[in-house]
Amino acid sequence: MYLEKLSLTDFRSYAQVDLSLEPGVTVLVGANGIGKTNLMEAIGYLANLSSHRVSSDAPLLRFGTDRALIRAKIVRGEQPTVLELEINSTRANRARINRSNPVRARDILGICQTVLFAPEDLALVKGDPSSRRRFLDELLVSLVPRHAGTRSDYDRVLKQRNALLKSARAGKFSSGQEATLDVWDQHMARAGAELLHARLDLVERLQPHLNDAYRQLTDGSKEAGAIYRSTLQDVVDDDGGAFEAGDKGQEDLRALSVDELTDRYVKAFAASRRRELDRGISLVGPHRDELELVLGPAPAKGYASHGETWSMCLSLRLASYYVMLADARTGGSAPILILDDVFAELDVQRRRKLAAIVAGAEQVLVTAAVEDDIPLELAGRRVKVIPGGIDEPDNR
Template identity: 70%
Template sequence: MYLAHLSLTDFRSYPGLELPLGPGVTVLVGSNGVGKTNVMEAIGYLSTLGSHRVSSDQPLLRFGTEQAFIRARLVRGEQQASVELEINATRANRARINRGNPVRAREILGLVRSVLFAPEDLALVKGEPAVRRRFLDELLVTLEPRHAATRADYDRVLKQRNALLKSARGGRLNEAQESTLDVWDHHLAGTGAELLRARLDLVQRLQPHIDTAYASLTDGSKIARAHYRSTAARPADVVSDDDGAVASAEAPAAVVGQDSGDDAALLADATVEELSALYVEALRAGRRQEAERGLTLVGPHREELELLLGPAPAKGFASHGETWSFALALRLAAYYVLLDDDLSGTQAPVLILDDVFAELDAQRRSRLATIVAGAEQVLVTAAVEGDIPPELHGARVRVLPGTVELDGTHGG
C-alpha cells in the first residue's frame, strides 16, 4: 500500500496543501518550523486517530478555525480508495470512505497503515509506562480495528468505577457502594481481560522482531527483550506505584516472554474468561487500598511493557545510543508484525521517518536506511539534505512556509 495523494485543509499550519506522492522514497526537506512534521503527523493521524505530538485534537486545527480536513488517496495493488477525515473542535470527528456518507471516525481505522519514527520515540524507552501501553494499543487497533471499541468500553467503565471510588467517605464504602462496585468490577474485568489477552498475544508476536531489529541496528552484543507485566498476575500481592507501573508487595508480577514460573505460563495461555476471573480477584484484594486512594489500581491501564537490554532494564541503564536503537527496534518490530499480517500483499505499512536521521550517528543512520529502503513507501523529513543517507535516494520535496515545491515529480 502507498499514498498517492495527500490533501490538508486548515490542518496545523496549512490553510491548504496538495501533495502528490508515490511508491519508493520521498524526502521532504525544509528548515525547522516550516511544517514538515505537520504533514507526517496528518498521515499518522489517519492511521491511529491520534497525534504523536499532542494528546488532544485542538492543536491540530489551524489557529482561528473550528474544523480541519485530512484527505488521502490510497493504492493497494490494483485498487484505489479515498479516505477523508473531518476533525472538529466542538463535535465528534467524522470520516468518509470513497466519498460515501459520513461515518464515525473510527470506521477508517485499519485503512491507512503506517509506522512513524520520530524524536519523541525516545519516550518509548525513557518515558512512563503509559507511553509503552499506547504503543501496544495503537498497533493493536491497526491490526484489529475492533479493539478501538474494546478500549473505549474499558475507558468508560474505568471512569465510572473511579467516580464511585472517589465518593467513598474517608476511604470507606457503604453497603450500597460495595454492591455497585461489585457490578463495576465484573464490567471492568471483562473488558480489561479482552484488552489484556490481545496485548499478551501482541507482545509474543513482537518479541522475536525486537531482538532481530535491535541486532541489525547495533553490533548485536546485547539482547533486547520486552516483557509484559500485569496486575492480573498475583492477585494477593499486587499494588501499584505512582507512575502506574506494576509493582508487588512480595514478588514481581508475572512476566510474559520470560521463563518466570507458573504465573507467566498462566497468563500466556489463559482464556479471556480466565483473565477476567484473575482481574476480579485482584480487584477484590485491592478494594480497601483503592477506596483509600479513590483510584482503580488494577487493570490494563496500570500495566507495563518492561524493556530489557541484556540483563538490565533499558530505562535508566541504557546509554543514549542504546536507547535510540531500542526505540527504533520497537518501531521496526511493529513494521515487521504488520508485514506478517499482510496476507494479501497489498497492506504493507507506509514508513514515516520524521527528522530521525539528525539524531543518529553515521553508523546507525546507514543501518536504519538500509533496513527501510526496500519498503513500498518511505516518507522522510530532514532540515538539511546532508542528513539523508545515500541509501535513501528518491523524490525530493522542498517544504516552504504554507506550501511545498516538488523536485522529482510523482505521478498522482
C-alpha cells in the same frame, strides 16, 4: 500500500496544502519549523486517530478555526480508497470513505496503516509506562481495528469505577453504591481481560522481531527483549498476603483464555477492594500494566546509553513493521513507513543501517532539514517544503 495524494485544510500551519506522492522513497526537505512534521503527523493521524506529538486534537486545528480536514487517496494493491477525516473542536470527529455518507471516525481504522519513527520515540524507553502501553494499543488497533472498541469500552468502565471509588474516599459511599461497584467490577474484568489477552499475544509476536531488529541496527553484542508486567502478577489481599493467583507469572497469563483472565480480575478486584476504597482509584488492570524493555541483563530505562536508547526505540518501530508485514502476507497490506526527522538524531553508522533496512519498503516518507542527513541508501524523489506549502517545481 502507498499514499498517492494528501490534502490538508486548516490542519496545523496549513490553510490548504496538496501533496502528490508515489511508491518508493520520498524525502521532504525544508528548514526546521516549516511544517514538514505537520504533513507526517496528518498521515499518522489518519492511521491511528491520534497524534505522535500531542495528546488532544485541539492543537491540530489551525489557530482560529474550528475544524480541520485530512483527505487522502490510499492505493492498496490495485484498489484505491479515498478517505476524508474531519477533526472538530465542538463535536465528534467524523469520516467519509469513498465519498460515502459520514461515518464514525474510528470506522476508517485499518484502511491506512503506517509505522512512524520520530524523535518523540525516545519516550518509549525513557518515558513512563503510559507511553509503552500506548505503543502496544496503537499497534493492536492497526492490526485488529475492533480493538479500538475494546480499549474504548475499558476506558469507559474504568472512568465509571474510579468515580465510585472517589465517592468512597470522599465519604459519600453507601452500601447501595458498593453493590454498584460489584457490577462495574464484572464489566471492567471482562473488558480488561480482552485487552490483556490481546496485549500478551502482541508482545509474544513482537519479541523475536525486536531482538532481530536490534541486532540489525547494532553490533549484536546485546539481546533486546520486552516483558509484559501485569498487575495481576503482584496483587496482595487486604491483609497483606499474596493473592492466590497473583504471582503465577507471565507464562501462565499467556496460557489463559479471556474467560479465565476475567475470573482472575474479579478475584483481584475483591482482594484489592479495601485499598482501592482508601485511595479512591483502581489499582488493578491493564491501565497500570508495564511493558519492560530489557537490553542484555538490565532494563533499558536508566541503564542504556543514548545510542542504545535510540537503537531500542528504532527496534520497537521496526518490530512493529515486521509484525505488520507478517499480517500483510495473510491478507493485510504492508504499512507506509514514515521517518520524521530521525536521521539528524543518529550517528552515521546507525543512519546507514536504518536506511538499508527500510529502503525496500513499498513506500518510505522521510523528512529532513538538511538533505545531507539522508543516507545514499535512500535515493529517491525529493520534495521541497516551503512556508505554507510545497515548492511545485520540485514536486513534479
